[in-house]
Every structure is written in structure tokens, then in C-alpha cells.
Amino acid sequence: MTHTEHDHDHNEHDHPHAEINQTEKPTYYDMLETAIRELLIERKLFEADEIRRQIEVLDSRTPALGAKVVARAWIDPNFRKRLLANGRTACEEDFGITFYDDTELIVLENTDKVHNLIVCTLCSCYPRPVLGLPPDWYKLKPYRARAVSEPRKVLAEFGTTIPDDVEVRVSDSTAMVRYLVLPKRPKGTETFTEEELADLVTRDAMIGVVEPKLENGSAAHV
Amino acid sequence: MSDSSELVIRLPNDIGGMPADPINPIDHDLAPWEKRCHALADVLDFHKIINTEEKRCGVEALGAEMIGKLSYYERWIVAFSNILLRKGILTPTDIALKMKEVAARYS
Incomplete structure (x- = not known):
């Protein structure tokens, strides 16, 4: 393939939409996105x-945000109470997290009796404002199909075993209502700071497919 | 009851509870166009041009074959173009001419 973009790189080519760093012809779908976007603009x-600006918003949302919320709930009983009463309001008020997709957030608390798991069987609804975009496996058939019918088997595939006397509760997300799992605080973290606690909270723990673990060495306390 | 009744009872997105393969815990960083496509979806929603439910429904309307063969954001952008055509916001000619123009930038 020959490229004329080379010339353009060296001139201030006066083309408002030129993507001059593109070196290969984009796929059909890539070009379709460009076409639709430009037509609507x-x-x-x-x-x-x-x-x-929306790309910046998307880039600013990562599981680190959700981890901060979880760590705060672990150390601050009042915040935990408000978070469980209304996830969205608590995140907005205490962390300034905007719910750009205008969804409600229900926070599901794991206890000694209940383990929560979230899924979107119909598509890919996910608590994007606090976790960012969902991983591919969350959007694919095996997880969507099986999480509701055989959650314990699914959990086992993530290396997670929930004792038989603990109820596994699966919540199916919708366009308007999203869920976030508040995992159990690991034992042995009594002296941890809020920041150290947040480091233990992973994306998968907030989906509910794993439990936060105190790995050897991850404990900053010696 | 013929096998085809299953197609009527269960639309392509309605897979909760169906048998499926083991979980393959894969993920990938979004390609630049995929991220733009996601931002486009959000902006279309902010402006009440296409909302989340219309998007989901638009993907479902692609039918099982396309849903099976197209990737996640490929399904989104095709659904958007179909919805915009149906709403009369764009015409097939608009899209065809713009696609030609976009393709010409790389030839």
C-alpha cells in the first residue's frame, strides 16, 4: 500500500478532519463511525x-474510583449507610462523581450470609461512572448466559469458592439501574489506611466474581 | 412445536440462563475508533437522539447472524446508522457519500 499521508505530515495540510497519523486504511466500521459523527456535527x-470531552470523561473513570468508594465505606460507617441507602447520591456528594449516563446506582453489600454478583444478561449495562467501561468477558455470552443460572460454577471459573451456607445473589442490571458490589473487608487489615485499603479493591471484586485478598507482600505493614 | 418458535420466544439478546461455554476472562484496550464510538453513543444519549434502550433494541434488530459476527462496537455503529435512517435524521445517500469521502482520505 502506498501512502500520501507522508506529504501531509510535512505540510500544514488544510483539511479540518484530516487524521494525519493514520497509516493504514481504517476498517469499514471505523470509517462508518467517522462518517456518522461528521454528518451529525x-x-x-x-x-x-x-x-x-466525553472521551476525557471515559478515560477518567477507572476501577480506582470505585475502590476509593469501597475503602471509604469500610472505614466510615456513616458513609457506608448512606452509600447503601442511595449509591448515586453518596458517590456524588462525597466523591464528586458525576453520573454522566444518568443511571441509578444500587450498592450491594457482601456479608457472612450473602455474596453478590452483578451481570447484564441482555447486553452490557455496568456501573460505568464508578468503574469505567466493562471488560470484554462481562459483555460476552458465557458470562451473561450462565451467571444467572449457575453462579457458583461461574465463580469457580474465577477461582472463587463461596461456602454452601452463604447465599449467592445475582443482580441483573438494566439501562437505568446499575449495581456495584461492596465486598467484605479482608481480615487482617485493621491497621490499614483508607488508601491502603483501596489498593486491595479490584474491578473484579466490585463485580463480585472475586473477593479482595490480602496477598503476601501487598500488605504495606511490616 | 417447531424449532423456529425458539427464535420468537427468545430474541437474540435474551440469553440469560442459556447453556454456554466456560468463561474466558479476556479483555482488550479499546481501539481509538471504539472509544470514539462509545463517546458518540453517550453524546447521542445526552442530546436525546438515541437513548440506551433504543441502542440495545437497535442492536437486537440486527438479527442473530450480525450479532454473532460483528464485534461489540461494530454492532453499535451499525445500529446507530440504522436508527438514524429510521428516524429520518440521515438518508442512505448521506451516509454513502460521506463514506466515500472518508475512504478517499486514505487512498
């Missing part, structure tokens, strides 16, 4: 800058 249905 030309029709003034929204501005190009809104896409750029």
Missing part, C-alpha cells in the same frame, strides 16, 4: 468538542 446536532 455538520447538521449541528452536537459539536465535535463534545465527543472529545
Whole structure:
């Protein structure tokens, strides 16, 4: 394939939409996205800058945000209470997390009697404002199909065994209502700071497929 | 009851409880166009042009074959174009001409 982009790199090519770093012809779907976006911008249905700003918002949401929320709930009983009463309000008020997709957030507390697992059987609904975008396996058939009918087997495939006397409760997300699992605080973390606790909380623990673990060496306390 | 009744009872997205393969815990970093596609979806929702349920429904309307063969964001962008056509916001000619223009940037 020959490329003329080379020339463009060295000139200030006056083309408003030029993607001059592109070296290979994009896929059909990549070009379709560009076409649709540019057409809608030309029709003034929204501005190009809104896409750029939303990409920044998406990039700013990672499981680290959810981990902070969980760690706070572990150390602050009052926050925990408010978080369980209304997940969205507590995240907005105490962490300034915006719910850009206008979804409700229900926080599900794991206890000695109940282990929670979240799924979206129909598609890929996920607590994006606090966890970012879902991993691929969450969006694929095996997890979506089996989480509701054989959750213990699914958990076992993630290396998680929940004792038989603990109920496994699966919550199926919708377009408007999203869930976040509040895992159990691991034993042996009594002296941990909030930040050290947050380091133990992984994305998968907040989906409910694993439990936070105190790995050898991850404990900052010696 | 014929086997085809299953197609009516269960739409392609409705897979909760069905038998399926073991979990393969895969993930990938989004390609730039996939991230743009996601941002586009959010902006379309903010402006009440296409909401989340319309998007999900639009993906389902692609039918089982396309759902099976297209990747996640490929399904989204095709669903968006179909919904925009159906709503009369874009025409097939608009999209065809713009696709030609976009492709020409790389030839």
C-alpha cells in the first residue's frame, strides 16, 4: 500500500478532519463511525468538542474510583449507610462523581450470609461512572448466559469458592439501574489506611466474581 | 412445536440462563475508533437522539447472524446508522457519500 499521508505530515495540510497519523486504511466500521459523527456535527446536532470531552470523561473513570468508594465505606460507617441507602447520591456528594449516563446506582453489600454478583444478561449495562467501561468477558455470552443460572460454577471459573451456607445473589442490571458490589473487608487489615485499603479493591471484586485478598507482600505493614 | 418458535420466544439478546461455554476472562484496550464510538453513543444519549434502550433494541434488530459476527462496537455503529435512517435524521445517500469521502482520505 502506498501512502500520501507522508506529504501531509510535512505540510500544514488544510483539511479540518484530516487524521494525519493514520497509516493504514481504517476498517469499514471505523470509517462508518467517522462518517456518522461528521454528518451529525455538520447538521449541528452536537459539536465535535463534545465527543472529545466525553472521551476525557471515559478515560477518567477507572476501577480506582470505585475502590476509593469501597475503602471509604469500610472505614466510615456513616458513609457506608448512606452509600447503601442511595449509591448515586453518596458517590456524588462525597466523591464528586458525576453520573454522566444518568443511571441509578444500587450498592450491594457482601456479608457472612450473602455474596453478590452483578451481570447484564441482555447486553452490557455496568456501573460505568464508578468503574469505567466493562471488560470484554462481562459483555460476552458465557458470562451473561450462565451467571444467572449457575453462579457458583461461574465463580469457580474465577477461582472463587463461596461456602454452601452463604447465599449467592445475582443482580441483573438494566439501562437505568446499575449495581456495584461492596465486598467484605479482608481480615487482617485493621491497621490499614483508607488508601491502603483501596489498593486491595479490584474491578473484579466490585463485580463480585472475586473477593479482595490480602496477598503476601501487598500488605504495606511490616 | 417447531424449532423456529425458539427464535420468537427468545430474541437474540435474551440469553440469560442459556447453556454456554466456560468463561474466558479476556479483555482488550479499546481501539481509538471504539472509544470514539462509545463517546458518540453517550453524546447521542445526552442530546436525546438515541437513548440506551433504543441502542440495545437497535442492536437486537440486527438479527442473530450480525450479532454473532460483528464485534461489540461494530454492532453499535451499525445500529446507530440504522436508527438514524429510521428516524429520518440521515438518508442512505448521506451516509454513502460521506463514506466515500472518508475512504478517499486514505487512498
